[in-house]
Amino acid sequence: MRRSVIALSAAAMLVASCNRVPSHVIDPETMAQLLADRYVAESVVDYNQQTWRTDSDRVALRDAVYARHGVTQADVDTSFEWYGHNMARYMEVSDRTIAILEERLAGSDSRLRAERSMSVAGDSVDVWPDARYYAVSRRSPTRNITFALDADENREKGDLYTWRLKVANNQTESAWTMVAEYSDSTKEYIAEKINGNGWREISLQTDSTRTAVRIYGSLMLAVPERAAVWLDSVSLVRNHLIPDNYSKRYRQRAIRK
Numbered sequence: 010m011r012r013s014v015i016a017l018s019a020a021a022m023l024v025a026s027c028n029r030v031p032s033h034v035i036d037p038e039t040m041a042q043l044l045a046d047r048y049v050a051e052s053v054v055d056y057n058q059q060t061w062r063t064d065s066d067r068v069a070l071r072d073a074v075y076a077r078h079g080v081t082q083a084d085v086d087t088s089f090e091w092y093g094h095n096m097a098r099y100m101e102v103s104d105r106t107i108a109i110l111e112e113r114l115a116g117s118d119s120r121l122r123a124e125r126s127m128s129v130a131g132d133s134v135d136v137w138p139d140a141r142y143y144a145v146s147r148r149s150p151t152r153n154i155t156f157a158l159d160a161d162e163n164r165e166k167g168d169l170y171t172w173r174l175k176v177a178n179n180q181t182e183s184a185w186t187m188v189a190e191y192s193d194s195t196k197e198y199i200a201e202k203i204n205g206n207g208w209r210e211i212s213l214q215t216d217s218t219r220t221a222v223r224i225y226g227s228l229m230l231a232v233p234e235r236a237a238v239w240l241d242s243v244s245l246v247r248n249h250l251i252p253d254n255y256s257k258r259y260r261q262r263a264i265r266k
Contacts, residue, residue, distance in 0.1 A: 030098070035080055035088040037098065041105035043078045043085070048110065050074050052142070052175075052241045107237050110144045134163075137172075137245035145230050146237035154240065157225040167217035167250030170224055173210035177239040179203060180231075187213040187226040196264040203228070214258045217250055 030036055035043065050070050075081060092099040138156055145152055172187060188198040201211050215221045230238050248254075 031091065033087055034091045035084060037102050037105065039078055039080075040088060040092070040102050041109055043074065043080065044102070044106045045109040045113070046074045046077065047071065048106075048239070103236070104148075107144045107146055107148075110142070133246060133248045135244045136247050137243055139243075141241070141243050143240040143243070144237045145232055145240070147232055147234065149232075152230045152232050154228040154230070154243075155226065156245065157223065160220065160222045164220060164247075165249050166215070166220050167255065168215050168221070169212060169248045169251060169254055170215070171210055171212045171246045171248070172226055172244075173208065173246070174243040175208050175241045176203060177206050177241070178233070178236055179206050179238050180233050180236075183231050183238075184229045185211050185227075187211055188224070189213055189215045189221040190223040190225070191216065191219050192222050197261050198264070199261045214255060214261065217255065
């Protein structure tokens, strides 16, 4: 019994030691939670720029995040200065921020995957089947973001698929591919590279004379050694045949069996 108490006390002291920083610095756990919330808030602003039009609106949202954690902009600036001179501690905060965002992602995945098999009607609909946000690091189980859609009653000949997302901290070139598979085993694909940050998209125009039995794609990320690549607002919009856009097929390649 006494040994158990000693072990628990030692564990508590270790946790306290890991969180110990000067009194004027935001502790690592609070800092990680704050950074996760701030990233989500910034993503909301980027995705809804018509709502958050002015700098004062954006500052108010940022201050609301800080107020939630009981800190001010000055507190955050002072803490960043300290962490900037203590990079090992900063990397711990960064890793914890990624873990927090991944935990939140896991919570939303169950709902999104439950809706995966739903067939959506309409000339223009978002059929993305998985999470809307990803934080991919070298600790992640995979560095590939993939999807696969089987045929449903709303798929038509000549559908156009546009995979769109916002990327941050993309420091090197990543590879992006989308494929359409037809009933005769013929495949048609487009492959591109992603460089830099910001909004990116890739489009796949299916054959207007055949219905694709499967649409799938892969984004293979080149991840920095001690950081993460952030993907936000991921969507896959399906449009039924738009004759003016059909010329996009010239950039695609076919694989015939």
